[in-house]
Amino acid sequence: MKKTVSLLVMLVMVFCSFNLAAAKPLQVEKIGSFFVGGTTVTLSGLPTTEGVFAKNGPKRVSDPNGEFAVGQMYVQYIKLADSKAKYPLMLWHGGASTGATWETLIDGRPGWQTFFLKAGHDVYVSDAVERGRAGWNRWPEIYKTAPEFPDAKRAWVGSRIGPTYDPDPTKRVAFPGSRYPAKYFEYGRKAAVPRWSSLNDERVQCAYDEYVKKVGDCVILTTSQGGNFATQEALNNPDKVKAVILVEPSGTADPTADLTVLKNIPHLVIYGDYIQGHPTWEKYYANVSKYRDALVAAGVPVTWIDLPKIGIKGNSHALIQENNSEQIAQIIQDWMEKNKLMK
């Protein structure tokens, strides 16, 4: 009887503590942002135009000449009063995206920014050069080429949501077993922004270099194109990057580089489903696999998870948005705990 009562009391206590944990507000020490990297470029000799830039205001000259900020990136941080992680967690977005990738999911559930804040990390969310709040510059005078504008078909087929895109949602085909919340696809397109080709990569990497130097010791979690920059960043700042987490990377640093400097930096790679048969993704996956082999040969600890191989099927390239988003974030959190990245 006494034991039963104790058990009941314990159960009630556990239940209450769960409820309290769910309801407890985030203890935020500081919210802020900064710009980092970049330089000033001067343009001259371009013709001026005229326009109105305030409602009912006077016409004024618009002069494309002068000094312009080029190559900076934007970073927003949320620091906790009760951080449980050893290092700030940096979230680096992919192509045609901004830091909004990590915020609220397209179906309204909390995103990974919130997940990792709740797990006790100080979370840094950035917009890389040319994206979002980082701003962008004119071409061909500063950037070499015109941007690519993110169309819906590329998002559907290119992100392996399904084999066939159609403007009519009822005619759009998703892969069997897809976890993507297809009814929010149109809404999700609103988060896409113009991007430039890899000709701009060097400028982007330079800003990431400055970002890591400024913040110091950190863990980098990226998706898609962010993998290219994060793997290079670990090579550029091996004393500061404490772990590299690559979700659906589209590329990496050069596998023929000397990777032995990375031997104390654990790497985690996670891929979703439907890669086989997708020509672009087969090539991206093969490239990243080569890099993995080079890492392992250099003695770098690598955890490679093909989600379908551990029984989690149905994830596209956009797995952060999918119905098991939190499950995948938890896999990452467990890996960070196992790798002693928490206090």
Add this chain to the structure above:
Amino acid sequence: MKKTVSLLVMLVMVFCSFNLAAAKPLQVEKIGSFFVGGTTVTLSGLPTTEGVFAKNGPKRVSDPNGEFAVGQMYVQYIKLADSKAKYPLMLWHGGASTGATWETLIDGRPGWQTFFLKAGHDVYVSDAVERGRAGWNRWPEIYKTAPEFPDAKRAWVGSRIGPTYDPDPTKRVAFPGSRYPAKYFEYGRKAAVPRWSSLNDERVQCAYDEYVKKVGDCVILTTSQGGNFATQEALNNPDKVKAVILVEPSGTADPTADLTVLKNIPHLVIYGDYIQGHPTWEKYYANVSKYRDALVAAGVPVTWIDLPKIGIKGNSHALIQENNSEQIAQIIQDWMEKNKLMK
């Protein structure tokens, strides 16, 4: 003696409570973001190009045709567990800017997002259509004209920091008594983003309409170009907009419109220094003054503060960044309290 002791105890208590307030973390209930407004536009018949979009990746076709998200805006919200304000506080940025305007100041002090969170408001920070995380679209197929890129001279002279700009900081002239942190001017340029002319205003306003409809009852605090949109928004949604705060507005809605629907919506206007003698700002100021007169004639409560007239001299158009930023935020907070916008 007894009185002295009581006074001492009281002083110590007041001191402690100030210190506790300063040290207490923000109690954040929810951080998230959403996109709102906009539609889908289809482009066809444009020539394709080729490019590499992932390091060491294959060349792929870049197709400018397809379906594109157009006219959405981006909103990030931070909701407090212990909000003391009756309504969410929306911060709307100005031209060539994004929501970063409201975050950390260029000299590193906390910005108005933090000030108003600490004052007890749920704070919403947005990027209007064409700016920051809202994304932007190609021209002339979707937007009518090319953008204007934000050069340094326009920021210095156009923002009334000083009469003379020079690329060499030592030759740059600020107005006498300027409060602008000139040594951070170059850094401040990193926050500027391309903008379009007023030909894009309708699209921007439509998104703001949807934003206010989605959030509901709210207070809008804007700077510069945001004044154009906020005054129009009060007319478009007079049942939801509970107050309009215009910091250095560059324009307003049409003063010949029927403004009687605004009679329960208090308006606050704040202008800085150095307007007289600046041709563009004299015109902007005259336009907003006309709107003020029309508001007053329609029975709308208006508080108009010319900072120099209340003894606060030296503020430019960029007053949020200046050495009395917090003092001006406090004037706004006091006005909100007086207008019963706090619980």
